[in-house]
Amino acid sequence: NAGVMQNPRHLVRRRGQEARLRCSPMKGHSHVYWYRQLPEEGLKFMVYLQKENIIDESGMPKERFSAEFPKEGPSILRIQQVVRGDSAAYFCASSPPGQVYEQYFGPGTRLTVT
Amino acid sequence: SQQGEEDPQALSIQEGENATMNCSYKTSINNLQWYRQNSGRGLVHLILIRSNEREKHSGRLRVTLDTSKKSSSLLITASRAADTASYFCATDAGNNDMRFGAGTRLTVKP
Numbered sequence: 001n002a003g004v005m006q007n008p009r010h011l012v013r014r015r016g017q018e019a020r021l022r023c024s025p026m027k028g029h030s031h032v033y034w035y036r037q038l039p040e041e042g043l044k045f046m047v048y049l050q051k052e053n054i055i056d057e058s059g060m061p062k063e064r065f066s067a068e069f070p071k072e073g074p075s076i077l078r079i080q081q082v083v084r085g086d087s088a089a090y091f092c093a094s095s096p097p098g099q100v101y102e103q104y105f106g107p108g109t110r111l112t113v114t
Numbered sequence: 115s116q117q118g119e120e121d122p123q124a125l126s127i128q129e130g131e132n133a134t135m136n137c138s139y140k141t142s143i144n145n146l147q148w149y150r151q152n153s154g155r156g157l158v159h160l161i162l163i164r165s166n167e168r169e170k171h172s173g174r175l176r177v178t179l180d181t182s183k184k185s186s187s188l189l190i191t192a193s194r195a196a197d198t199a200s201y202f203c204a205t206d207a208g209n210n211d212m213r214f215g216a217g218t219r220l221t222v223k224p
Contacts, residue, residue, distance in 0.1 A: 043157060091212065
């Protein structure tokens with residue numbers, strides 16, 4: 001059973017471009033969480049999704065950021081018109097249905113905005 | 115991928131007691147972080163301790179770090195029912211290379 005996959009592992013974008021980060025949860029997992037980590041800081045929760053539903057987006061910036069978890073395919077975190085301050089590591093985690101106290105983390109995507 | 119290993123995997127205590135959770139890791143780190151996860155929620159950052167620090171406090175939380183033993187502990191004093199959650203440690207080896215343990219499930223009985 002492969003772990004949580006994220007791609008790309010490293011992404012470089014110029015200011016104003018769009019960034020798309022993908023997260024494939026572990027097989028059988030229907031819950032996905034996205035986190036952002038700035039250098040030397042802890043993870044900050046962004047959004048929690050179940051298949052086709054956003055459950056909690058209290059940590060998402062109001063503008064330019066969006067997330068989805070379609071019925072088929074990976075979860076996508078989309079950042080439009082990136083700015084330098086978006087440079088960070090973005091981690092996703094998944095958990096199985098009914099196991100609300102478990103999270104399994106992916107290796108992260110390192111976004112650099114130039 | 116999981117690197118840090120928390121123990122115990124599950125801990126059940128009475129309200130008012132102290133709870134201690136441990137985390138061991140394998141590689142050199144820049145810092146170690148502890149997180150809490152309440153039921154069905156995302157992780158909440160509790161404390162970050164750097165590799166050159168030995169102890170840190172935040173309210174009822176006390177974290178220690180022993181880099182020679184590659185281990186850390188999280189102590190919650192005077193526990194409350196609301197402390198019931200899973201607690202995760204995460205090691206940051208730099209360049210945002212973070213690894214999480216599988217967590218300790220803490221139950222505090224009223």
